[in-house]
Amino acid sequence: xxxxxxxxxxxxxxxxxxxxxxxxxxxxxxxxxxxxxxxxxxxxxxxxxxxxxxxxxxxxxxxxxxxxxxxxxxxxxxxxxxxxxxxxxxxxxxxxxxxxxxxxxxxxxxxxxxxxxxxxxxxxxxxxxxxxxxxxxxxxxxxxxxxxxxxxxxxxxxxxxxxxxxxxxxxxxxxxxxxxxxxxxxxxxx
Amino acid sequence: xxxxxxxxxxxxxxxxxxxxxxxxxxxxxxxxxxxxxxxxxxxxxxxxxxxxxxxxxxxxxxxxxxxxxxxxxxxxxxxxxxxxxxxxxxxxxxxxxxxxxxxxxxxxxxxxxxxxxxxxxxxxxxxxxxxxxxxxxxxxxxxxxxxxxxxxxxxxxxxxxxxxxxxxxxxxxxxxxxxxxxxxxxxxxxxxxxxxxxxxxxxxxxxxxxxxxxxxxxxxxxxxxxxxxxxxxxxxxxxxx
Numbered sequence: 001x002x003x004x005x006x007x008x009x010x011x012x013x014x015x016x017x018x019x020x021x022x023x024x025x026x027x028x029x030x031x032x033x034x035x036x037x038x039x040x041x042x043x044x045x046x047x048x049x050x051x052x053x054x055x056x057x058x059x060x061x062x063x064x065x066x067x068x069x070x071x072x073x074x075x076x077x078x079x080x081x082x083x084x085x086x087x088x089x090x091x092x093x094x095x096x097x098x099x100x101x102x103x104x105x106x107x108x109x110x111x112x113x114x115x116x117x118x119x120x121x122x123x124x125x126x127x128x129x130x131x132x133x134x135x136x137x138x139x140x141x142x143x144x145x146x147x148x149x150x151x152x153x154x155x156x157x158x159x160x161x162x163x164x165x166x167x168x169x170x171x172x173x174x175x176x177x178x179x180x181x182x183x184x185x186x187x188x189x190x
Numbered sequence: 191x192x193x194x195x196x197x198x199x200x201x202x203x204x205x206x207x208x209x210x211x212x213x214x215x216x217x218x219x220x221x222x223x224x225x226x227x228x229x230x231x232x233x234x235x236x237x238x239x240x241x242x243x244x245x246x247x248x249x250x251x252x253x254x255x256x257x258x259x260x261x262x263x264x265x266x267x268x269x270x271x272x273x274x275x276x277x278x279x280x281x282x283x284x285x286x287x288x289x290x291x292x293x294x295x296x297x298x299x300x301x302x303x304x305x306x307x308x309x310x311x312x313x314x315x316x317x318x319x320x321x322x323x324x325x326x327x328x329x330x331x332x333x334x335x336x337x338x339x340x341x342x343x344x345x346x347x348x349x350x351x352x353x354x355x356x357x358x359x360x361x362x363x364x365x366x367x368x369x370x371x372x373x374x375x376x377x378x379x380x381x382x383x384x385x386x387x388x389x390x391x392x393x394x395x396x397x398x399x400x401x402x403x404x405x406x407x408x409x410x411x412x413x414x415x416x417x418x419x420x421x422x423x424x425x426x427x428x429x430x431x
Contacts, residue, residue: 003278004417007394008387009207010369011215013354015299019291019318020356044220057240057362067238069195083240105234108196118235118362125217127208127386129365130227133235148230180224189202189227190236190363 012053014124017087020053026086028056028099029079036172037134037162038096041088041121044180048093052123054177055085056097056134058116063103074103088123098170101136107147114142114149121177130187134175135161152186159185197237199363199420200278206391214382216343232363239365241358244287244322252321254292254333256314264315266295266334268409271370271397274327275357276417282327283418289320289356290331297339297351307340332409338377350377350384357416364418371396372412 012020037056041049059065059082064074066082080100088095104112117134135143143149149157162173178185210222230236250257255264275286293299296309300317315334323329336351352369359365371384373396378384387395394417403411 004276004280005391005394006203006206006278006419007366007368007416008391009366010354010387010395011383012356012367013369014303015291015301016354016356016367018299018301018316019289019320019354044224047220049221053367055240055365057235057238059235065194065234065238066243068242069197069238070234071192072194073192081240081243083243106194107233108231113233113235116235120362120365122367123221125215125221126210127212127215127218127222127383128210129367130210130223131362148233151230152228179221184223184225186225187223187227189229190199190232 009128011124011127012122014051016053021085021087026084026095026097028081028084028097031100033100034098034170035101036096036098036168036170037117037175038094038172039162039175039177040093041095041123041177042093042179046181049088049123049179050090050093052088052121052126053085054088054095055120056083056099057118057120058082058099059102059105061100061103063105063112065105104142109147111145111147112142114139114146116146131190132177132185132187133160134173136173137161137163148188156186159183194234196232196234197361197420198232199237199361202363202419205388208386208388212382212386215386218386236362239358239360239362241287241360241364242285244358247287247320247322251319252331254315254317254319254331257319258314258316260314262314264294264334265312266315268332269335270330270332270403270405270409270411271353271414272328272330272403272411273397273414273416275323275329276327276415277420278417279421282323282325283359284323284325284327286323286327286360286418287320287358288323288329289318290353291318292333292353293317293336293339295334295337297337309337309339335372343382348377348380350375350381355416357418359418359420361420364420366416366418368416369395370414373398
């Protein structure tokens, strides 16, 4: 049977927030042990991008995904979907998520990946989505063993590691997204 | 312990999608990655995705002519937009969350961004809706045909009439945001967003008039199928169960 061609991607345009990224969609939990991920999205000129759509997808604290293909007998909090989305701020390009730190998910070689969150970035002026991962600076040991992170050239690895802010409460990780230029964020194909 | 199911998705067909940078659409130049994407193995993080965890959809939200909730009906040409969500083998994909947003009949969006385009808003049209694909991947919306509208990309720039579609498929890699157009739009040749798609694939964004969908004394029918990346065939691990 001949394969059908994929429907091509188009930009989300300037008006996606009519529907996508409604208020509260960036808050995945109100638990006391929640973490904050925040950062700024910038373009190739270093200017903030005022209209990007940011979507995250992650496992829960046990390392299990809330998804029918993940049938491992690990704890799954029904109210924690692992999905969130938000828009970068029009004036500053900043975004923020409140979520739980994910547990470790297996890799295809039988080892465990370092805790990470998948991130999809789209926006006006972006004709395709880009995919990256958010790792955590306080997981140095796990990061050093991570199959995906090890494949990132060393000088670029820091672009996918969120920095834990000193004395932040709740623990707040900084993850800036640079679409181009010095320290361009690593984007993945899979 | 029960093992997770790893479905392996074929490579993304980049040649069917626009490039990251398409200078005729000026904003793309500084906003797409300039370095090559880094290819990684597919893990559970890539083969799962947010689509299946969404459940909050009301049937009323598939009717954009009334979902403003005013008790009145939106103004404009009432249309039915229907089709199927398919995988690359042509199998329908059930349970896909489809969200859409669009301009009203005059080409005006309900959005806080300022516009210099003097087109009226319709108090009975909010221009957003959602539904979930059915058992065979089928979906259906009742809405108003959107109007074309100007934008600032270049002198006298107008977008062809279109409806924005967002689809959450079964995996991270099947995430798709796109735009549906209407066949024979005279603005196609002038629109860099439409033309950013390689020529051989542009027709996949165009809905066709279908008289079998049209309902007498009610609404004109348009048909548009959407193909998501991926293959939903039974994975090897499940055979023999």
